[in-house]
Amino acid sequence: MQLEPEPTVTPITQRAANRLHRRDQHSVRLEAVRKDRCEASFRQLYDYYAPRVASFLRQKGVEDRISHEIMQETMTRVWLKASQFDARKASASTWVFTIARNLFVDYVRRRKRAEVDFNDPMLVRDDVAGPDVRLDATERDDALKAAIGKLPPEQSEVLRLIYLHGMKQQAVAERLSIPLNTVKSRLRLALEKLRRLMEHA
Amino acid sequence: MAQYHPSEDLLAGYASGAVDEQTEALIAAHLTFCPACRRMVTEHEAIAGALLERESAPSASVAGVAAILNASPSRAPSTFNEPPLGTLSKIAPQPLARYVYEKTGEADTEGLNWTFYGPGIKRAILVGDEKGALVRLIKAEPGAVFPDHGHGSDELTLVLTGAYRDQTGRYATGDVQCAPAELSHQPIVEDDGVCFAFVVSEKPANPKNITAKIVQRLIGR
Incomplete structure (x- = not known):
């Protein structure tokens, strides 16, 4: 009788699995929103981030009504643009922070925040660290x-x-x-x- | 690869959304050229993200989340119209070309209001006036020599094309020269190409002294 060989796990997938396992709960929830439009996960994200984003904006000196509006728009984008979330590039908290920051800048200036355009023909690519080394x-x-x-x-x-x-x-x-x-x-x-x-x- | 970079303070200010719009445009343009500074900004954003989790948090409203989940799926977040960008985007990274377009309504380098600044040197003032230019584009022909000038306030220069030298170093595409208020210098443009640069200062640049001013005028007329 022949034994089935042990399923082999390449070091890379093992590492990826560990990473997934170690990911913080907010990033896991955001992943669930991204992949499955999971409403329960979004509710948990909202409960966690909405008050924090509002508090962050208030401390930047934004009045209550406006900070509520920017917070609500931030969370709307989290829901609608979850497909753009990439856990390899940023954790959920960092991603939410950048959305709130950009909306804050847009609101204060009434124009779009200046950011790198990754389709810019002038872009100098980062060849130091690929996704695997980073x-x-x-x-x-x-x-x-x-x-x-x-x-x-x-x-x-x-x-x-x-x-x-x-x-x-x-x-x-x-x-x-x-x-x-x-x-x-x-x-x-x-x-x-x-x-x-x-x-x- | 850029050799001269904005200070860490400026990169942190950019990451937290605290710098003024002209500095933001200058940094975003530098970041287009500089992967090393992009990594720094990512690190600063990660610090801000981690700090966000530590903010105090009263409980969230139930109505707020319902409003998002029940909104019709067709409701797309507001987007800004992208301006049509002409020849400006041949010399400037997108975020800077957009900034110039927003200030002037011009998408082409040739359409900007270029005025004489010195032999072989023109400038287009974006914010400020002839007496006190705060934000401007500079276009210098190969070999052009700038009038010796002091600054009176800190000044950031991003080189877009070509290169220039002064006593502090050689600045080429993507480099940011952070000139402190006390620096007095006379940049010389290298021979092999037109040098476009974007300059942001806190207060107007002052010609070094009255003699320099007069000489500048004599050369100009």
Whole structure:
């Protein structure tokens, strides 16, 4: 009697499976919306992101009514444009952030945000890291989240004001009543630490 | 491959949507030429995304999600009309060509309002006026020498075609020169091609002193 050979798993698919397994729950839900238009998953995404996006906009100084509108449009795009989500390029949170940011800029300027056009004949392609060498984006973002959680609160606060709320370093110094140089050094320390922790993830 | 890049602060500002529109257009154009800076921006966006998860979150409204799920599927998100882009898109990446088009209504390089700036050098002012140009395109013939000038404020120059040199280095397509307010320089365009550049400053560039101003006028007339 002949035994069936063990099914072989190539290292690549094994790695892909691990990645899928390790993906954060929001990215998994967004994947379900993308593939199956799963309403239950979208409801969960809405419950999670809608209040966060609204809070993010309010802290940028957008009045309540408008921030609600931009938030609602952000979530509408998540629902309608889920097909554009690519978990290899960005985690769900990063993708939602970029949609909200672009709508915010469009709203403030009343024109489209300037972004790279990937069909531009002038585009210089990135030949350093193909999809296989690059760390999967959701993996990287998970490591990043964990790393931010380990920062001292005074460093993560500076990151939050600069990255999420788009404040200039000088404005951060005024808001926190600390010297500009302290803002710079907290930012530098935080970024160094994040890069180190992500490399070891 | 670009050798000179915008500062990390500027890239972070771009990622968080905090820079003004002319700087945004300049950075998006540089990113078109520079994969390394694109990776940096992606990293900054990932930091912002991770921070978004840490925002405080009261509960979401039930009506809000229902409104989205019950909307008719034909409702497409609003899109902006893409302008028809002419010869401008031969010298400028799309986001910059679009910016120029939005400011001037011109899609062709030839249609811009070019004015004399020095021998072999013309400029088209997009924001500001002759006395205080804040945003402009520069077109310099091969071998052209700029008037020696100071800045009075920080200035960003993105080279689109050709190349120029000054005491700080050689700047070619895709490079961004970040000239601090205190820099005084006299860029010289290389011999082998027309140099188009996009320049953004916070305040108008000042000719170095009154003598330079007079010399500039004499040359000009």
